[in-house]
Amino acid sequence: MKKILTTCTYCGCGCGLYLQVEGNEVIGVTPSREHPISRGSLCVKGWNIHEFIQHPDRLRTPLIKKKGGFEEVSWDEAFNLIAEKFKRIKKRFGPDSLGVLASAKCTNEENYLLSKFTRAVLGTNNIDHCARLCHSSTVVGLATAFGSGAMTNSINEIEEADCILVAGSNTTLQHPQIGSRILNAVEKGASLIVVDPRTTQLVSFALLHLKPRPGTDVAWINGMMHVILKKGLANLDFVKKRTENFPALKRKLAKFTPQYVERITGIPKEDLKEAAGIYARAKRAILIYSMGITQHVTGTDNVLSLANLTLLTSHVGRPYTGLNPLRGQNNVQGACDMGALPDFYSGYQKVSNAPCRRKFERAWNVKLPQNKGLTIIEMVREAGRIKGMYIMGENPALSDPDITHTVEALKSLDFLVVQDIFLTETAQLADVVLPGASFAEKDGSFTSTERRVQRVRKSINPVGEAKADWEIICDLSKKMGYPLNYESPEEVMEEIALLTPIYGGIYYDRLEKTFGLQWPCWNKKHPGTTFLHRGSFSRGKGHFTPIDYKPAKELPSKKYSFILTTGRLYYHWHTGSMTRRSSTLHREYPEGFIEMNLQDAQRLGIKNKEMVRVISRRGKITIQALVGELIIPGTVFIPFHFKEAAANLLTNPVLDPKAKIPEYKVCAVRIERIER
Amino acid sequence: MRDWILYKEHTFPLIRRLNKHFEIIAPVEGKGGDIVFDPITSEHDVVLDFTNTIMPPKRFFFPQFETLFSWKGKEFTLAPPRGAGLTVPLKTKRRIIFGIRPCDFSGILFLDGYYALAYEDNYYFTRRNNTLFILLGCNEPQEHCFCLSAGTGPFLKRGFDIQLTDLKDRYYVQIGSRKGKELIERYDYFFRPASREEKEENIQTVREAERKFKEEVDFDLVAKKMENEEVPESLWQELAVRCQNCGGCSYVCPTCFCFNLIDRVTGKEEGKRMRTWDSCTFSGYTRMAGGYNPREEKKDRVKRRFYHKLVYEPQQFGMHGCVGCGRCVTTCLGNINMPRVMHEIMK
């Protein structure tokens, strides 16, 4: 047996753990105690991470669909077919008829290479990944307000805060280490305010729980600011010195009186006033938010409003004080940083910016496309225009909103390649399936939610004939006539550091001796950055954007009288391709459920654990009802992990106009009792 | 039995010699600077000035994830492991665990009881009986250690094969079993008999170590209060809301022995039966096939965990289900842990 230090592949906390290897088998896990995040503990997913790695269902050889079924083929045959098809599509319909999805599960190096492959070889900027579905509104919103869209602080700073406001994040379940830091802070005396329509575990430790109706976030945030201004709790000195556009905001806030806000959100006006007071008066206030804020048609508006709130109270740009979007996937921060986005190269260098483009053209020795590419949802929605797609480690056939439409669109493609570790719902639709390597089978790096770039280390050989994803990309690129010659991921990181200022000082030898470096890290001497915007914002002055409240796109009606909100469970990860194959995790929640309030259930004559039908304008599912008081009346919740009762058959694919994030958190549904 | 002295400068040569004949598992430094038990490649890997490891060496006897047997087509017999036609992948090389702490070794003694309860668990005992334990007592108990209260440290009186006490430039070596005696005899040129002064020094060292404990709990008082139902339900409720169901408290605990059995289909008419570590904090641990769960509420699960360790196990095995290693203090995401709960009950 031996133990190999690596980074957890589930959530963005980025725990350090050792994989216990015997022969070529991973048979256990040990948390790192020295690691600043894991500190000797892991959540249930990390503790059982070995269970999926060598599962018998792993893809072991390339597959080509022939006569409706998959046939095992050699790598050569698979690559030849892909190269030929992509070349043909490109020639006939132009490069922008091809689209690529990168992966927040894969390493930085792999996402960088895939972005390079898409732009330099396929010749299009049509590359995106699931960050679009979780935090694109953060990237857009915080870029506008501060100039940089990431957690302003580090995870361990949370413990030192004296006020923590958590909005739309089920932190103990989704970011267990961060949840644990919040608990520690509360034990030390911090005041916790939770804003969530559901009664999450965190609520047990909260001083105040505000329960807004889903989709009314701008209203309560504006309401808090209204109160803060009125009580004279704003830091006008800070506003004057470090921000711009305050008068416009002030005008906008005038009408958001607590009474008005109560009517929209359902939050009692006294609670709103109290929350505003506690937050504004705090010395070290951490604001944490996640998908409850971002996954709305008004996602960008919500983020901008939170940014306004922190600027108004000067609760940003200091230690233990700031605005912190929690990134979900292990490497969703990194996939964004690496430019797996239609409008950015690595390090958020704009594709539309000529000097940036010229820099990458010189380095990659090829002419690059200038127009912004399509986002995930747009690629699928425009399946007529997109003829061929390459999907690495994503499962849109279960994770997109309104998947009936997504599946149709993927089916209608001329050619679809999926690279994954399991035959996911999306892979089943592919013409060619390529077996990638799990995180335990390759070298590379992940960037956690606190911007910490850390090493992933190869512990065992890939299963069967599977290959590390970076090798697959290099091999395919060679077949397409543009050799990507890298000896190792380390060499890829050297190129990243060279071309990406915020990663400028990140080299493997430095990651070797530390538990990672937090970007921005400008050069080899730079120690990395614990918290952002000290002294001045990335964009110079903090920018206030006045925002009006706009209701969600699909409101309850007579026929569809409930608001459906979706999300995840603690034991499962996204579409469940790994966790549902992990016996310990799967056993905890073998099937999906709909959470609903007792009052609603009684009215409809539904008993706890009874099967019900849930219907939206887009689809219907049959699912078990969990009846209780953990959710407000009129709102229901379904986790999206379960393909047998897929929440995304119901969700509404409307997009935030700026960030193009879909509204996963609000759609209207009807619930029917199944007569026996 | 006679006690011996091993000079520290002779420790590595001894380990090097032993390494030729045994698989040696010892504390080594992992890449992140963590000290973990692992097989050594060279004696230079061994780190002997360590605070206790993140996890006990339990996994070398009871792995986190292990195949019990596999089957193919009709070659499937429902028989105990080692039955005909079954592949029993067991490691049988002779092993030494060097530097195991007394609390962790007590954990092994505890597991011995469980794995021989209904029948002798072959997988466990094959490994167990092939292992020789060289203990390293603790001169410096850590912040969360309470083995003194648990009666499992900082030094043991019996039960071990060999126990070492750090006397600065030398180790005081005690023999506790026939296996231990044979080993010392075979390598006797590394040792010399301990003098009367050294014997005295050993006793002093043990006393000194015992005085250094910061954590002290009263197992008997706690058990009595629990048996008499003097613990308010609200305590369990307070703990339950903090528990994040990670399972870590069971995984890191030297005495937790629960496992789950799973079958994995590996091909057409082919499969394997595996066992994995389990934890009583999971709802799936007690949920029946039909969906009914006698411990549906987390409060009941948390409560049961502490009752098991502090009340039922002492009744069943004559040993506390906690050896005072303090690991659950480090690992719990909800700051629930044995000493904290015991203090709450003692109040």
Ligand code: SF4
């Ligand atoms: S899923 Fe997140 S909290 Fe859990 S072990 Fe992995 S990184 Fe840590």
Ligand code: SF4
């Ligand atoms: S209950 Fe905690 S302190 Fe006691 S033996 Fe188990 S891990 Fe160690």
Ligand code: SF4
């Ligand atoms: S370690 Fe703590 S959080 Fe994890 S299962 Fe045990 S009591 Fe619960």
